[in-house]
Amino acid sequence: MNGIPAYTLNDGTTIPAIGLGTWPLDDTAAEQAVRSALGLGYRLVDTAANYRNETGVGRGIAGSGVPREEVVVTTKLPGRHHGYEETLASFEESRRRLGLEYVDLFLIHWPNPRVGRYVDSWKAMIRLREDGLVRSIGVSNFTPEHITRLEKETGVLPSVNQIELHPLFPQEELRGFHADQGIVTESWSPLGRGSDLLDDPAVARIAEAHGVTPAQVLLRWHVQLGALPVPKSADPGRQRANLDVFGFELDSDQLAAIAHRAPRRLGGDPERHEEF
Numbered sequence: 001m002n003g004i005p006a007y008t009l010n011d012g013t014t015i016p017a018i019g020l021g022t023w024p025l026d027d028t029a030a031e032q033a034v035r036s037a038l039g040l041g042y043r044l045v046d047t048a049a050n051y052r053n054e055t056g057v058g059r060g061i062a063g064s065g066v067p068r069e070e071v072v073v074t075t076k077l078p079g080r081h082h083g084y085e086e087t088l089a090s091f092e093e094s095r096r097r098l099g100l101e102y103v104d105l106f107l108i109h110w111p112n113p114r115v116g117r118y119v120d121s122w123k124a125m126i127r128l129r130e131d132g133l134v135r136s137i138g139v140s141n142f143t144p145e146h147i148t149r150l151e152k153e154t155g156v157l158p159s160v161n162q163i164e165l166h167p168l169f170p171q172e173e174l175r176g177f178h179a180d181q182g183i184v185t186e187s188w189s190p191l192g193r194g195s196d197l198l199d200d201p202a203v204a205r206i207a208e209a210h211g212v213t214p215a216q217v218l219l220r221w222h223v224q225l226g227a228l229p230v231p232k233s234a235d236p237g238r239q240r241a242n243l244d245v246f247g248f249e250l251d252s253d254q255l256a257a258i259a260h261r262a263p264r265r266l267g268g269d270p271e272r273h274e275e276f
């Protein structure tokens with residue numbers, strides 16, 4: 001896939017090993033960012049109904065000149081649409097805004113356990129996949145308990161769990177669970193947005209040793225963990241650099257030095273966070 005390594009999902013489809021995040025871009029900025037990224041070689045784009053930029057993302061794909069079938073488009077179901085019929089309707093709205101015949105990867109954005117309807121949504125997503133409107137189905141911000149419940153009640157495991165993952169919050173246990181279950185770990189906030197990770201002296205030293213940038217070191221850390229990062233950048237220069245992480249290798253000391261940080265979650269706790 002365009003020189004970028006790929007993962008094979010548990011449903012047999014392939015997905016590039018890195019993608020473009022699009023939050024918090026609006027439609028206009030998302031259109032430009034997606035067109036630029038696809039021109040640079042990105043083939044995976046991450047959006048969500050709640051980012052309110054699916055229209056821009058769809059326009060960016062259409063205007064990129066890259067054949068539709070080469071692009072893996074991810075979108076996500078918002079919490080306010082949990083439930084079987086609600087999920088089918090919400091997907092249809094996302095698909096219309098994206099201007100696509102099918103979506104490659106559809107995720108439940110957050111489990112919202114207090115609402116308690118994510119299993120109903122999962123059943124609808126299985127139906128969408130059977131109907132060919134979605135290629136792969138997955139979740140985001142799910143814990144092992146939530147995932148185990150999906151499998152118990154439907155017999156279908158997610159292909160992907162997109163979670164907060166960066167060196168401040170390395171999520172060893174959850175990644176181990178994913179590996180055992182054959183679920184690909186996708187990393188959100190892979191650069192630790194809003195933290196000082198990009199200015200970390202240890203990361204800077206490793207970057208210097210490899211002749212790369214701190215962001216490239218952090219993204220390479222994800223790649224070597226076997227996780228799939230979706231860094232957001234609207235800047236073509238940073239987009240290009242973020243994609244260029246397959247030509248160097250961190251050694252085990254460097255990997256350990258990067259992850260030895262006081263654990264700190266930057267986003268919500270899936271057990272309590274309510275996303276609508």
Ligand SMILES: NC(=O)c1ccc[n+]([C@@H]2O[C@H](COP(=O)([O-])OP(=O)(O)OC[C@H]3O[C@@H](n4cnc5c(N)ncnc54)[C@H](OP(=O)(O)O)[C@@H]3O)[C@@H](O)[C@H]2O)c1
Pocket residue numbers: 020021022023024046047109140141162163187188189190191192193194198213215216230231232233234235238239241242267
């Ligand atoms: N599933 C979920 O619940 C969830 C939650 C949060 C995020 N996400 C997804 O994950 C994506 C990425 O996460 P994120 O946006 O929170 O954080 P991130 O990708 O870790 O960080 C993005 C920030 O880093 C900057 N940046 C990007 N590349 C850089 C580079 N090479 N050097 C220096 N700065 C750089 C960006 O600014 P510039 O644009 O100016 O480059 C932006 O301010 C989101 O866009 C979204 O698609 C999902």
